[in-house]
Amino acid sequence: MNAKEKLAIVWLKRDLRIQDNEAILNALNTGKRVLLLYVFEDFLIKDPHYDVRHWNFIKESIKDLNNILSEYNSKILAVNSEVAATINLLQQKYHIQDLFSHQETGLLCTYHRDKKIKRYCHNNLIQWKENIWNGVFRGMTNRKGWVSQWTDYMNKDLIEFKPNNQLLTLKEIDDLEKIFSVTDLSTPEESPIQKGGVTEALNYQNTFFKEQYLQNTKQESRLKISKDSCSRLSPYLAWGNFSTRQVWHAAKNIRPISKNKKDLDSFTSRLKWQAHFIQKFEMEHTMEDSSMNxxxxxxxxxxxxxxxxxxxxxxxxxxxxxxxxxxxxxxxxxxxxxxxxxxxxxxxxxxxxxxxxxxxxxxxxxxxxxxxxxxxxxxxxxxxxxxxxxxxxxxxxxxxxxxxxxxxxxxxxxxxxxxxxxxxxxxxxxxxxxxxxxxxxxxxxxxxxxxxxxxxxxxxxxxxxxxxxxxxxxxxxxxxxxxxxxxxxxxxxx
CATH class of the missing domain: 1.10.579.10 (DNA Cyclobutane Dipyrimidine Photolyase, subunit A, domain 3)
Incomplete structure (x- = not known):
């Protein structure tokens, strides 16, 4: 019997992008072939904090990534299941030794899920490596040095996507889909809600920096123009269509030629503000249902x-x-x-x-x-x-x-x-x-x-x-x- 091929899995969560994605870089650095995986988990779909609008945004993001990945003859395996059960099925065809993802600062239910996955990986001799997410650091007991750590993280070079023919091919993923409940990625064509995806994210970012940021700080609270003057980047940051570091670098690159540095700096300060609150939640998760004070x-x-x-x-x-x-x-x-x-x-x-x-x-x-x-x-x-x-x-x-x-x-x-x-x-x-x-x-x-x-x-x-x-x-x-x-x-x- 032929030995099963060793495979590294990238478990995508709130990092629905291929550029500046450390989990993908770490997987490719193993030298093994790589599968990009998204699991629509039943317990999350049923969670009262989420709505169909979120799942549609994720589906749109995956469809957009699949269009980009077609250039590399690959796509994301998107399935309806639980993570451990998904890996078990993949083990039928491949030898899974490595799992990669980012450290998720999410709901308490996802934290408990992650603890189960950690035990599962330990019991099945799978090495699970989690990378830092957007400059939020796990294990901190106070904020001493946090500002400089975050700034250093933001100033690091962006990670380029270089798959080197390591991604599973479209045909191989099509074959895998036969053993899974594959997610239907169709979404409404017309919707008043922002659509997900890297392409949409970059369009909003480019428009904001080229046309809108000059008036952002002065007009963002006025209802009649706030939709046009605010960046509207928050959904794409929340679901990881681009990283905070990508937006940070885009702002940094435009700053030398900007005549309105104050307004631009006000915008970038809110990127730190965003990370500040997520870091707070990382350090005190009881905030989900109890007053922190x-x-x-x-x-x-x-x-x-x-x-x-x-x-x-x-x-x-x-x-x-x-x-x-x-x-x-x-x-x-x-x-x-x-x-x-x-x-x-x-x-x-x-x-x-x-x-x-x-x-x-x-x-x-x-x-x-x-x-x-x-x-x-x-x-x-x-x-x-x-x-x-x-x-x-x-x-x-x-x-x-x-x-x-x-x-x-x-x-x-x-x-x-x-x-x-x-x-x-x-x-x-x-x-x-x-x-x-x-x-x-x-x-x-x-x-x-x-x-x-x-x-x-x-x-x-x-x-x-x-x-x-x-x-x-x-x-x-x-x-x-x-x-x-x-x-x-x-x-x-x-």
């Missing part, structure tokens, strides 16, 4: 299904909130300021547990990145202790950020025919005014489900008092000692 574990809120459903569907009776939620549900996108506002509304004014809001928002944000998501939700909920407490006024924000009400008109068409002076607060219209505009508040559009002023006052009183709680203050010191990066410059000119 343990003093806020004493804060108990009653769950209102009525309030939560109204918020989710955009039927709260507060036009700015409803427009944001409907936009988010349909497009998967909302700018940073409006994300903060809808979380503040949910946790402060509706007085609902941030955990419930975090789960729903993870489903609808196409750029859901666990390491950023839970930290941000807790921060906007006012339960970190170390961040400034801000309770947003959605009516005031509506007037300031959507002064002509164009955003509200688009996403809350029931109100589109109203004059601007009524559209932000339609519940203040008199019965005569409602008759004049042929609308009845509470029927065609809901009355506000809460008293904004009273609920704001309640939340402010409780949360400001809690900031002075002994345990909250003690936890502040612990959090700062563990997670506050030491001072250091991230100016890319350095």
């Amino acid at each position: 343990k003093g806020y574990h004493l804060l108990k809120k009653s769950v209102s299904v009525k309030y939560q459903e109204a918020w989710q569907k955009g039927n709260t009776g507060i036009p700015m909130i409803d427009a944001c939620m409907r936009c988010l549900n349909e497009t998967g996108y909302l700018n940073f300021k409006m994300r903060a506002m809808i979380v503040s509304f949910f946790t402060h004014l509706l007085w609902q547990p941030w955990q419930d809001g975090a789960v729903y928002l993870s489903k609808v944000f196409i750029d859901f990145e666990p390491g950023i998501h839970f930290a941000q939700v807790q921060m906007q909920a006012g339960e970190t202790g170390v961040n400034t407490l801000r309770i947003y006024n959605p009516v005031k924000d509506g007037y300031e950020n959507d002064s002509n009400a164009n955003f509200i008109r688009k996403w809350v068409p029931e109100l589109a025919h109203l004059q601007t002076k009524h559209i932000h607060e339609p519940y203040l219209m008199t019965p005569l005014e409602q008759n004049l505009y042929n609308i009845k508040i509470g029927v065609e559009y809901p009355s506000p489900i809460i008293d904004l002023k009273a609920n704001r006052k309640r939340a402010s009183k409780i949360l400001w008092e809690m900031k002075n709680d002994a345990l909250v203050m003690q936890e502040n010191d612990r959090i700062l000692a563990k997670h506050a990066p030491h001072k250091g410059s991230l100016n890319i000119a350095g």
Whole structure:
């Protein structure tokens, strides 16, 4: 009997690219032939944090990679299974000795999955090598030296994709597909949600750097232009269509010829900000379902299904909130300021547990990145202790950020025919005014489900008092000692 060919596997997760992919480099460096693998895992597909929009984005990313890989007579093996079961089937045809992937800072369920895979590899004499992901370092106990480590990582040369005829061929992968439940990669042709893929990622990046970044920092909070002035790169970073280092290098390369270095530096500083939050989650995974500041574990809120459903569907009776939620549900996108506002509304004014809001928002944000998501939700909920407490006024924000009400008109068409002076607060219209505009508040559009002023006052009183709680203050010191990066410059000119 002929000995089975030795094969190295690259297990793709949130690194759906071939350039600057250390896992692929490590696999190719074994000298063995290499299989690129993506497993659509049932436990993740069923996880409440994910939605079909995420799986479609991944499928689009794989299809795009397959188009690129066709030049090398190869493609990704995409299957519906579990990772260990997939490797077991591959062992029927090949001798699997090496598995490569990045270190995933993900949900607790993926961490438990990884521990099982580690045991599986140990029991089956498979060496599993995980590489650093985007400058997030495992095993750190505090942030001493983190800024310089991250900067050094970003400044390393990008990894080129040089397969050297080591990839399994299209025919060989077609033969493998016969023993698997192969994933159907078809997705809707038309969708308001950003499409996945390296090609799309690079298009957005090129457009942003060439045409948009000059106005980014000045306009990103204004709703009517935020979609055009924000980079919209976050989904591609979250799912790894390109690495943070690739974007960092692209910004660094354009900086010498830029006449707006300040704006460009502001953008690159947010790449460090992104890594900062993911590093925090890596070091304190309980943030997924518990307030990082343990003093806020004493804060108990009653769950209102009525309030939560109204918020989710955009039927709260507060036009700015409803427009944001409907936009988010349909497009998967909302700018940073409006994300903060809808979380503040949910946790402060509706007085609902941030955990419930975090789960729903993870489903609808196409750029859901666990390491950023839970930290941000807790921060906007006012339960970190170390961040400034801000309770947003959605009516005031509506007037300031959507002064002509164009955003509200688009996403809350029931109100589109109203004059601007009524559209932000339609519940203040008199019965005569409602008759004049042929609308009845509470029927065609809901009355506000809460008293904004009273609920704001309640939340402010409780949360400001809690900031002075002994345990909250003690936890502040612990959090700062563990997670506050030491001072250091991230100016890319350095």
